[in-house]
Amino acid sequence: MAAQLPIPVYSSSDELYKDLGTATDHATRWTNLAEEFEKRFGRKPSYIARAPGRVNLIGEHIDYALFGVLPAAIERDVLIACAPRDPLAHPRGSVNAHNLHYKYPPRSFSPVKKRSQAGSTPDEEPGEDAVHVEEWHLEIDKKELRWESYVKAGYYGVLNHSFPTASATSPDEPDSHPLPVDLLVTGTVPAGSGLSSSAAMVVSSTLVFLAVNDKLEGVSKGTLVEMSMENEQRVGVNSGGMDQAASVISTPSAALYVTFYPRLAATPVSLPGKSASFVLANSLVTSEKAVHARTRYNLRVVETLVAARVLSLRLGVDVGARERITLRQVVGRVANEPEGGWQEDDRGLRSALERMVKEVALLRPPTADADGQEGVSLEEMIKWSGLPEKEFHDVYLSWIDVEAEHFQLYKRAKHVFSEALRVLEFRDICLKASSADVSTNDVLKKLGGLMDASMESCSKDFDCACPELDQLTQLARDAGAYGSRLTGAGWGGCTVSLVAEDQVEIFITKLKTTYPPYKDLEGDTLEEVIFATKPSSGACGA
Template sequence: MAAQEAIPVFTNLKELYGSLGTSLNHAERWSNLADEFEKRFGKKPTYIVRAPGRVNLIGEHIDYALFGVLPAAIERDILIACAPREITPNSPKEETHHAPGSVVAENLQPKYTRQVFAPQPKVATEDVHVEGWHLDIPKELRWENYVKAGYYGVLNEHFTGSAEHPMPVDMLVTGTVPAGSGLSSSAAMVVSSTLTFLAINGKLKPGSETITKGDLVKLAMENEKRVGVNSGGMDQAASVMSVPSSVLYITFYPSLTASPTPLPSGAVLVCAHSLKVSDKALTAERGYNLRVVETLVGARVLARTLQVDVGPKEKITLREVVGRYLSETDVGKGGKGMDEGALIDVLGKLDQAVESLKPQGTTHPKFGATMEEMIELSGLSAEDFHEIYLSWVKVDATHFKLYKRAKHVFSEALRVLQFRKLCLDTAARSTEENNLTILKELGRLMNESQTSCAQDFECSCDELDQLTQIARDAGAYGSRLTGAGWGGCTVSLVPEDQVEAFIKKVAAAYPPYKGLEGEALSEVLFATKPSVGACVYKF
């Protein structure tokens, strides 16, 4: 399984470039980064670390409900050139870059300024061993905070309770994943930063303590929380575990697994930035974090309806409710849970149970419960409810749409399984005629997903609705938002032989693209194929 594999460390450029795809001139870009690092720091880099952005074909906002998703790494990525920095014994200690584990971080983008910071060791009073590290990470949307977030997890995981100090490091960052686009530039930044500090400190050497791809995903997930984002894990898993030519079926229950799912031949993915910037850290209280709370509370209410046992302080998820309802006996004993066929069957039969999430006599015409109604539906006291669901996250809402959110989660989880089954069936009996039929079916599922995201989960926006419709009119099999929503990107499944014409039609029809040409247009509207996941090149 991909989660148990070691993180690839390349020493051969030909092997590495062959795994990255062909849409960008990778060799030239990596070489230019290494040259610029040497100019700025007076030495060659020891490593270049890569983490790609990702596009989610289908399965939006269901990862934190522990249902499977189908993302793929894209060819656009974050690269970090890095090398350890020697500190001479007589260096002035009051200067930050002379401190143990200090970081000098620069960015090829001139708008991002040089950053110098160092963690502070906490030393036990009766022991010389370091018991922990402090690193100030303001919850602000600054590029260096994602670097710090990656560093913090490595410090906490590998240097707490040890006399060993982290290595001082110089690093130079560049990236081609558009920020705020829904293509997970933040996850790519945190994954690449985490991987940089692991590599520099010698934590990727083969042996009994080998760090696996699954380890990196879990560490990066925790790290991203340091900048205020409660991620479900899809973004990090896609960035780390993806393989070329396939989407990645990622499941989170009963444990993290990732299985490549080959896409039918004859189609390409086209990403289009709506140019409405999506930033879930800024809009979380009324967007992303609110949806997390609504989904979790909906799971508890549904569990009461289905007479499923829930611990008094437990934040049960919708996937766990389904599992307990069907008595998945092997869960928690190393088992895989129910098979995909059984899950497809039960997801198609939950409509009536989900109706219980509509509050009786609601004050809101679209099935939104007030705080008081929601607490009553949960069966908890107000005190316990706030402790379990609101003490750890900020939300801003007067009504909570438990019914619509659960309706989306279950229907979207079903679409993911149907999408995957179509792909697997096609791989077993691939013909040009069959592929065309299946691509149209996959497009239909993507279109249904967009409708559900817009109407039931309410994470779309006018720009995304317009852009997906333009894409369908321009010849896409299907088009939907990708990422958290509320702005950012769409992904379209487009006939391979029509990509150039498709891009021209979309560029002409979407008003915000007016006047964009050449590189400026390709920054926001581009074709990609599924790419390889995160890796390290060692010079």
């Protein structure tokens, strides 16, 4: 299984670059980074970590409901060069972080150990049996995120994973410290574009801190995904794992079918033929996922989780009083999914989803047709959940910041179920196209139709689009795309369009002349915001 494989560490440049794609001059970027590191710090880097951004072909906002998705790594990536400093001359674990981009100033920081009490409850005075424990602490301001916050997030996870803390009353316990390091960051994934620049930063920083401290042994791709998921939560975003899995596990020339239930798994899915490309177009609306999380991303997490509980109750499915059941688990329980999950062909899951697309109507408020409001107030939502108010807050609101007047349980669940079904259909079309003599044009039309349906659902039911994304996807269809949809969290960022290979240049020219923000862009500036991409390999080091 791909998730169980080790992280690739290359010793040969030829071996390294052949898997990264051909649309970017990877050799020049790696060489320039190493040379600049030596100029700044007076020695060569001991390790360079790479993590790519990703494009999600289909399956938006369903990973945290535990449904499968179909992303692919792109060639654009984050590189971090790193080397240890003299541990006798610098504080243990200290980090001197530089960024090649002029707008990101150098930062320095160090983790510290703070003493806490174990063995007593927060409301009690520490008893004689309380243990004084030192825990790692590294300040990350979630309200004012800076570029190094993502580096810190990766570092924090490595500290917790690889460097044991010690009890102050048990001095013989291991008490190792990370090395002091210099690091230099560069990246080509546009921030806020929906191409997962934040995950690329967190994955690459997690990987480089593991490597420079000689902690990579035994860390599989799946372990790196899980660590990176937890690490990104430290900057205030509750990620479902798609971004990290795509950045770590992807293989060249294929999408990645990533599933999360009953466990993380990833399977390459060959894309049909070489007669079409995926073109990424930046709407130039910046989506700051962490900044707006409480009214957007985090809110959708809560809406889908509460929708799962309410739907379970209305379908007679048993749910534990404090269980935070997901929509994927609801599907499995309603359809009596066998232990260990349905088989790889997903016929059981497809059949169950077809039913749930209809059953989701149970979440519509009785007054929806009369007043047009398909959401419910917080008070109504708590009542629907069947939980006492305090218990509801403990289970659904105590661990995440959200803000809303109405919670759209029906619309969010409707999108999740229909989008999960589209993912299975997209995957099946690709699998059949690779094993049967079918018309490529017909295959591309079917895939494009699914992308268009996904965009409509994202816009109308999940409300994660924006006027610019709606306009850009329509212009893409008018310019000849088989299909076009937003990719990433939405609310700005990029679109992905399926375009015939021999029409890519014409397609880009048409978008330049019809999408107003592009009209004055030329040359490299235009290539930064609209470009074709080839599926790349996942995270690696050298």
